[in-house]
Amino acid sequence: MNKKLGLTALGAALAIGLTACGGEGAGSNSNTEDAAPEDLTIGVSMPTQTSERWIADGDAVQSQLEDAGYEVDLQFANDDIPTQGQQIDQMITEGADLLIVAAIDGTALSSQLQAAADEGIKVISYDRLIRDTENVDFYVSFDNFKVGVAQGTALLTGLGVLNADGSEGTATGPFNVELFAGSLDDNNAAFFFDGAMSVLQPKIDDGTLVVKSGQTDIEQAATLRWSQETAQKRMEDLLTGSYSDGTKVNGVLSPYDGISRGIITALQNAGYGPDIASANPLPIVTGQDAEIASVKLINDGVQSSTIFKDTRLLAEQAVTAAQAFLEGNEPEANDTETYDNGVKVVPSYLLPVETVYKDDIQSVLIDSEYWTADEVAKGQSD
Numbered sequence: 334m335n336k337k338l339g340l341t342a343l344g345a346a347l348a349i350g351l352t353a354c355g356g357e358g359a360g361s362n363s364n365t366e367d368a369a370p371e372d373l374t375i376g377v378s379m380p381t382q383t384s385e386r387w388i389a390d391g392d393a394v395q396s397q398l399e400d401a402g403y404e405v406d407l408q409f410a411n412d413d414i415p416t417q418g419q420q421i422d423q424m425i426t427e428g429a430d431l432l433i434v435a436a437i438d439g440t441a442l443s444s445q446l447q448a449a450a451d452e453g454i455k456v457i458s459y460d461r462l463i464r465d466t467e468n469v470d471f472y473v474s475f476d477n478f479k480v481g482v483a484q485g486t487a488l489l490t491g492l493g494v495l496n497a498d499g500s501e502g503t504a505t506g507p508f509n510v511e512l513f514a515g516s517l518d519d520n521n522a523a524f525f526f527d528g529a530m531s532v533l534q535p536k537i538d539d540g541t542l543v544v545k546s547g548q549t550d551i552e553q554a555a556t557l558r559w560s561q562e563t564a565q566k567r568m569e570d571l572l573t574g575s576y577s578d579g580t581k582v583n584g585v586l587s588p589y590d591g592i593s594r595g596i597i598t599a600l601q602n603a604g605y606g607p608d609i610a611s612a613n614p615l616p617i618v619t620g621q622d623a624e625i626a627s628v629k630l631i632n633d634g635v636q637s638s639t640i641f642k643d644t645r646l647l648a649e650q651a652v653t654a655a656q657a658f659l660e661g662n663e664p665e666a667n668d669t670e671t672y673d674n675g676v677k678v679v680p681s682y683l684l685p686v687e688t689v690y691k692d693d694i695q696s697v698l699i700d701s702e703y704w705t706a707d708e709v710a711k712g713q714s715d
Contacts, residue, residue, distance in 0.1 A: 365430050366661040370402030373431070375655055376424030377405060380437045380461075381412040384559075384591060385714065386622045386644065387435070390460070393648035394433060401652060412558055414441050421445040425452060431655050435459040438518040439674075442466070455658040459651055462520040464674040471664055472672050472681040473650045475642045477521045481528020481588075483688045484619045487638040488584050489532065490690075491609075491617030494541060497690075506541040508583040510616075511571055513564060513596065514554040515588045520674075525588045525621070526551045533586065542584075546575040556592055564595035572603050581605075584617040590627035593620040593636055608634040623689060625704055629712030631691050641687045641697055650682050 365373055375398055379391040387409070395407045406424055410417035414437050424432060425448050432449055436442055439461055446468035449456055456463070458472045489495040493504030510533075515522030536542045537549070548554055548571075556564050568585070576582060582600070587593040596618055601607055606615040620627050620639035630636035654664035666680035673679075689697050698704045708714055 365659045368430075368659075370659075371404065373659055374404040374406060374427075374429050376421065376429035376432045377407045378417055378421050378424070378432065378434045378436075379407070379409045380417065380435050382409045383412065384622075385624055390435065390644045390648065393644050394459075394651055397648050397652045398655070401656065403655075410437055412437055414438050418442060418445055422448065425449055425454065429454060431455050431457070431658055433457045433459050433651050433655065434463060436461050436463050439464040439520045440518065443468075455655075457651055457654055457658075458679065460521070460647065462672050462674055462679065464520055465676060466674070467676045469674060469679055470658065471654050471666070472679045473647060473654060474521070474672075474681065474683055475647070475686050476683045477524035478528040478531075478671075480521075480621065480640050480642070480686050481525040481530075482532055483528075483640050483686060484525065484586060484588060484621065484638075485529035485532030487619045487640075487688050487690075488529075488586050488617055489536065491619075491637040492584050494536065506536075507543050508541065509545045509576075509580060510542050510584040510586065511546060511568070511582060512544060512549060512554045512586045513556055513567070513588060513592055514551045515592075516557050516559050517552070517555045518557075519559070522555065522588065523551060526554065529586055529588075545580065545582075546571050556588075559589050559591060561591040561595035564592040565599045566595075568596045568599035569603070572599065581613075582616045585619070587619050588621055590620040590622050590624040590636075590639055593618050593627055593639075594630070597630065597635060606635070609637065610634055623698060623703070625708055625714050626712050628689070628694060628698060628704060628709050631689065632694055632709055634691065638688055638690050641689045641703075642684070643701070643703065645703075646684050650684065654682065 377394050379387050381387050391407050395405045398405045408420040417437050422445055443466045446456055446466050450468040455470045458469045460474045462472055463469045492508050493502045496502045514526040585596050587596055600615055605613055609615050617637040620636055623639050623641040627636050627639055657664040666682055668681040668683050672681045687697055699706050
C-alpha cells in the first residue's frame, strides 16, 4: 500500500493546508509547545484491519506523521469496542501527547477521552464523529451528507432517471429499489442515509421508485459493523420476502463497497447477472470507498458506482491539525455548525468527494496513483 502514503501532485493541489489561528486552547498540553516533533508521541486508533480502507488510513496517517518527525503508536482494534478502549487507555498511560481516533462506536469512549482531557491531551476525531462527550477537540472527515447525496444521485443516474450531467433522463420507471444503510453506532451512517434520501424520497413519493419491501427507515436498512455477510443475508431475505412473485429488483442503494459486494453476491446467487448488461441484469448497485475489489467490479460492469474519498488527503488534514494543537494553536475549521456530537458542536474540516463510474476509473483513480491499472485488472492491491 506504499503508493497510498505520499501525497501526489493532485492531492497536494486539492488539499488546503490548515494554518494556525493563534492562541492556546483551554486544556492544551503546554508541555508540547516547545518540544521537537521527535520528542512527541501521537496515538492513532483505527477501528479494524478487515477493511482495506482502514488499513490505508492507518498507514497514511502513520507515514505522514513520521515524515513530520513524530513518534507514532498505531493500533487497530479489530472491530472490538473493549479492545479499542483498552488500546486508548494504554496510549494515555504510556504518555501519548495527542490522540487521533477513528471510533468503532462513537458513543463508547467517554471514560478514555475524559482521562485524555485530564492529562491535557487533545483528541482529533477521524472520519467517524465521537459522540456524547465534550472531550473531542477537532473532527476531520469528508462532507458525509454530500456523500449520501452523491450515492442517491448515482442510483438515479444508473437507472437512467438522471443523466450524467444531472439533468432529467428519459427513464420514468417505476423501478423497484431496496435501501441499505451503514452501522447505527457510526455517526456517519445517518448522514449518508439522510443525504441519499434527500434525493430519493421525492422519486419514491412520485412513484418513480418503489421500495417493494417497505423498509425505508434507517433502522430497517442498517447493517451492523458495515458487514458484507450481514448485507448478503439481508438481501437474500428481501428477495425471498418481497420478490418471490417474479418481480425484479432494479436498483439497490448501498453505502459502502463491502456491503455492495454482499448485495451483489446475494443477487447473483438468485440468478441475476452476472453483470448489468446481462439478459437478466444485475440491479444498479452503488458503493463507497473505491475499494479495489469493487473498482474491478465497476470496471467489469458488475457494480455501478462508488464514492471515492481520498484517504491521503484526510490523513494530511489530520496531521496538520495535530501539528497545530501540538504547537499550542487551534487548527482551522471549514465547518463549525454541522457536527453536533450531542454535547457540543465539534469544529470540523470537511473534504470533497468524487463519484466514480466505469468511465472515471482512469482519470480519478489511476491517474492520481491511488490504484494502478494492473491492480484494477486484478482486483487486488500490490
